[in-house]
Amino acid sequence: MDFVQFPEMSRGDLRSMRQAIDGGFREFTREYGPTLEAIFEPLKDLLVFIENLLITSPWILVLAVLAGLVHLIGRRFKITLGTALALLAIGYFGMWEDTMRTIAMVAVCTLVAIAVGIPVGVLMARSDRLRAVVTPVLDLMQTMPSFVYLIPVVMIFGLGKVPGVIAVVIYAIPPMIRLTDLGIRQVRPDLLEAADSFGASNWQKLTDVQMPLALPTIMAGVNQTIMMSLAMVVVASMIGVRGLGQPVLQAINNQYFTLGVMNGLAIVAIAIIFDRATQAYGKRLQKHTEAIHG
């Protein structure tokens, strides 16, 4: 035996192993694909509904509502004004519809990430054992090249919106889960002891003490999830998600420099808006939890 050539598996064995796994997965897809699709149908309906609402309503109304929302969340005049200007520029350069699709997509993905991520994070904060199981899975989700898990998703759901949402959520949910876990674990133990001393149940401790105090950290998770969803939009366009990602993909294939830059900048603009608004919200939440003197 020499150590120059690695004693690898024979090609035939490798091929049959791959075929067996792929075959098994194809079976699974054929068997459960339709059921899974049916389960995710409401998600698709929600996405289509938001998309249509944003695209078919008068642009001036949409712009006002979006700017208003940003103002409600951020309460900072500069951010609100920036939002309005950015949206006007986006519309002027002909990217209104794609931008609305992307906003709808990011909104739905973020909602799903919150709805799944917070409960998982809460459970993780309660059990070190669950944490030991979930943490490596999250590491895997964050480091695995996204193209790889696009394959099974597409095999089950085909091309379209739902696989897009699933792919984006897989990519963007880890910070949501991690920061929920962190936020809850960071709650001062003496406050939990005080809650215990007044006879609080576990649920009362969660809703009255842990969640409110973890909220600034959880908001940081929401912020990161939004940013990562936006970043994933371009990749997701490869499996048929419409929006700002598609023109970028087109631009790459055809070497349309300007088209690429314009749509790229639109993504950046939305990212900045979301980021500043959620961060300002997070800061506002923290106002009273900082620096207790005594």
Added chain:
Amino acid sequence: MVESRLQSRGEGSDIEIRNLYKIFGPNAAAHVDAVRNGLGKDELNAAHGHVLGLNDINLTIPSGRITVVMGLSGSGKSTLIRHINRLIDPTAGEILYEGQDIARMSQAQLLEFRRSKTAMVFQKFALMPHRTVMQNVGYGLGIRGVAEARRNEIARHWISRVGLDGFEDRYPNQLSGGMQQRVGLARALANDAEILLMDEAFSALDPLIRMEMQGILLDLQQELHKTIVFITHDLDEALRLGDKVAILRDGQLIQQGTGESIVLRPRDGYIADFVREVSRGKVIHVGTIMRRGAPVDTPVALPRTATLDEAARALTNADINRANVVDDTGRHLGVVTLAKIVAEMIAPDDSEPLEDDAVAA
């Protein structure tokens, strides 16, 4: 003879702690018997890596009184007080209240017990930073499901009682330490629980504020008659507040009684160190050191509650060396001599036995 501060006052139930052991460690129960048979804190830690928190505690906490638990850092004070609302589970022993063993309550009973019978005040306040003063004070009531309007009404009353009118809508981080602990006190009182547990509640405050808070507590206790367990490592605080004082060392109760009795006859060197700085003349009363017997011929009659300082001054002013001791109604109780007074002022004096049951064990 007179009402003893060691006896319960009012209707409530005493808290009876019986043969309580607490061992910290993964295999605590296995070591209880060894500890019962005399294994000490250091040996337990060295041989088995377990920490002996409490060692055979027997203590009656009279209802309607302030019981102060004293001891150095690490002596087990916090561990002991947390057994009363079972924030810490005992390894062995019982804690009886209203005929029920708190150690054996189910989870549901325990939550109910904590909601209705106990309230706690913490050294570092432990106020919820995201809640206003009003919301903090109403916290315990919220846990019990009291509706918001009623909750705020009660909270406002207690906020006013601790002197924080006008601060209802502030957040804890906008208040000084003393004010924060008033909120902590109001939060505990708002619960209207019989048992008030205070773990070094005033230790984080500076001396003047601390005296002020002690005053507030004593004023409130005058009318509320709660069963208060107060932890401190400050002897002056213990003597000022405590109807009963219990001293812990290495998880063992080594002396209990009135503050005066402990100052009068510290049981060992550890306690003597504690009480060394106290001015005995200001704490000990003539009633405690007098000798019973027929009235002697002297113009001076001292009330039994006169301190040794006062008694010595009265006798030296009159230039006599004996006085009769009388009760509030003027009835004769016994006799003291100037020599005995001075001896007791300087150090514990065992030359003649005390007639009184002052030195309760």
